[in-house]
Amino acid sequence: MVELTSWISVAVAVIAVLVAYVKWKQSYWWRRGVVQTQPRLLLGDLWDPLMRRRTAGDVIHSICRKHPKEPFIGIYKLITPTLVVKDPELISEVLTKNFSSFANNETLWPEGADKVLSDNPFGATFDRWKELRLRLSQAFSPSRVKIAFGDLATSADCLADFIAASKPGVTHDGELLCKRFTAHASARVLFGIESRSLEVGAEPGVFYEMGHSIFNGTFIENLRFISILFFPALLKVIGYNIVSDSTFDFFRKLIRDSVDYRHKEGVTRDDFVQHAAKTIMVDGKIAEDKLTKSTGQAINSYVETFETSGLTLGSVLLQLATNPREQDRLRTELREKLKRGQPLDHDTVMTLPFLDQVLTETMRLFPVADTIRRVCTKPTTLRSADGPSVDLDVGTPVYIPVEAVQKDPAYFSHPDEFWPDHFGPEEVESRPKNAYLGFGDGPRQCPGMKYGSLQVKVALVTLIQRFEVSPGDKQVLPLQRDPTAPFLNYKGGMWLKFRPLP
Numbered sequence: 001m002v003e004l005t006s007w008i009s010v011a012v013a014v015i016a017v018l019v020a021y022v023k024w025k026q027s028y029w030w031r032r033g034v035v036q037t038q039p040r041l042l043l044g045d046l047w048d049p050l051m052r053r054r055t056a057g058d059v060i061h062s063i064c065r066k067h068p069k070e071p072f073i074g075i076y077k078l079i080t081p082t083l084v085v086k087d088p089e090l091i092s093e094v095l096t097k098n099f100s101s102f103a104n105n106e107t108l109w110p111e112g113a114d115k116v117l118s119d120n121p122f123g124a125t126f127d128r129w130k131e132l133r134l135r136l137s138q139a140f141s142p143s144r145v146k147i148a149f150g151d152l153a154t155s156a157d158c159l160a161d162f163i164a165a166s167k168p169g170v171t172h173d174g175e176l177l178c179k180r181f182t183a184h185a186s187a188r189v190l191f192g193i194e195s196r197s198l199e200v201g202a203e204p205g206v207f208y209e210m211g212h213s214i215f216n217g218t219f220i221e222n223l224r225f226i227s228i229l230f231f232p233a234l235l236k237v238i239g240y241n242i243v244s245d246s247t248f249d250f251f252r253k254l255i256r257d258s259v260d261y262r263h264k265e266g267v268t269r270d271d272f273v274q275h276a277a278k279t280i281m282v283d284g285k286i287a288e289d290k291l292t293k294s295t296g297q298a299i300n301s302y303v304e305t306f307e308t309s310g311l312t313l314g315s316v317l318l319q320l321a322t323n324p325r326e327q328d329r330l331r332t333e334l335r336e337k338l339k340r341g342q343p344l345d346h347d348t349v350m351t352l353p354f355l356d357q358v359l360t361e362t363m364r365l366f367p368v369a370d371t372i373r374r375v376c377t378k379p380t381t382l383r384s385a386d387g388p389s390v391d392l393d394v395g396t397p398v399y400i401p402v403e404a405v406q407k408d409p410a411y412f413s414h415p416d417e418f419w420p421d422h423f424g425p426e427e428v429e430s431r432p433k434n435a436y437l438g439f440g441d442g443p444r445q446c447p448g449m450k451y452g453s454l455q456v457k458v459a460l461v462t463l464i465q466r467f468e469v470s471p472g473d474k475q476v477l478p479l480q481r482d483p484t485a486p487f488l489n490y491k492g493g494m495w496l497k498f499r500p501l502p
């Protein structure tokens, strides 16, 4: 009996010490004079996003609303102190002006950790990032994007024909439909291949399946991906291979066959395969190690053009479906500015003002990345103009609360509504530049911004001229973000109906 009592006393003492330690860790910001949350013991502030009950953007938005006047707020990922920076001037400091002190994203895929993600600039540390970023920026340079226009316009026509051939009044799964389009467009633009993704009456096809499987795995795979985003250290413990061997082998064979064919037939075309051919052909033969590297890069490009652009297109269509007045305004702009029967061209599509407002407003209300997660890479001080300052140590995660800033009534007249006039000239001039971060900002700003926007805009111009779009019967309204999706998606999915216009 005495022994049991002493064991209980020891256990109580150990628990008391652990609780005291956790409390001390979770008072880090308070001890530095920074306004902080009241985190849950041990679980901190981001437990719900990790459990996929709420999105990180939503949780951080609630925290920011409680502290409207603070330029930054201390929060805790479990017990790790993390700084949320919400003052646009300081956001500019983190993303652009003092980039060298915040050069890395929080989630790093060290070289070799994953045969695909390790070659994506997103997860690379500074030196490798520079090299990978340059390569990707060249592949998606403004001139390459212009060349891609013809392929994108053809794919958009195929999408419209695919919808026109469906049963009248049928409800489409918007995510599937838009990703069928981006699979079709990416196969043409990146590999010069005519895929079957938009073939009427056929399954979405292998290109779609390959792209979709990457970020839409089983519950456990998605949980693993989200866990690593929040707790990158887990990568070392649980490992991660974003694509299965069969997906990797599919793309590897595709590149091998295409390069082989072009080499033998003397075919040239300014696309990814041509670019790959230059690096993997050594003395007239394919070098296997270089082919593996090229395959990783090809998959990265494919994923980015397929996933993010597909979801963004679905998201804009859903906003237009639920806001018929704005849909009519867009159609009026298209009728006024585009000459009937004349083929589209790159410059016209990219300079339609209301189309741009509609895309930007959708990405304000439902950003693909609701939080940008950098990490402090050099000891530095963040100083707000007439408020507090904070010294940051290397390794401290620094979060930019994209959703909270983009829904701040101080910068947007109708923060929770779809209101494209937020991006009309008057409102744009009256707010700081960094109050909108749909593609991020600074040296790590999205390198596919031009390509992604063009891809979405070409499809919108084509569809809105030919169809009236409305929400499908299954659509969950009001629209809410789905916390279980690795990127952007809506609770219950995206459901769309199209009525052909005369």
Ligand code: HEM
Pocket (backbone or CB within 6 Å): 095, 105, 120, 121, 122, 123, 133, 136, 140, 301, 304, 305, 308, 309, 312, 363, 368, 369, 372, 437, 438, 439, 440, 441, 442, 443, 444, 445, 446, 447, 448, 449, 451, 452, 453, 456
């Ligand atoms: C409409 C479609 C797209 C959206 C909404 C989008 C959005 C974003 C956002 C918000 C970021 C974070 C930027 C930051 O941290 O400051 C990002 C980064 C990135 N995006 Fe995109 N993106 C899109 C399309 C693309 C495409 C087509 C590519 C292909 C080139 C691409 C490649 C990347 C890469 C590699 C990064 C990481 C950049 C770095 O860390 O240096 N994205 N994107």
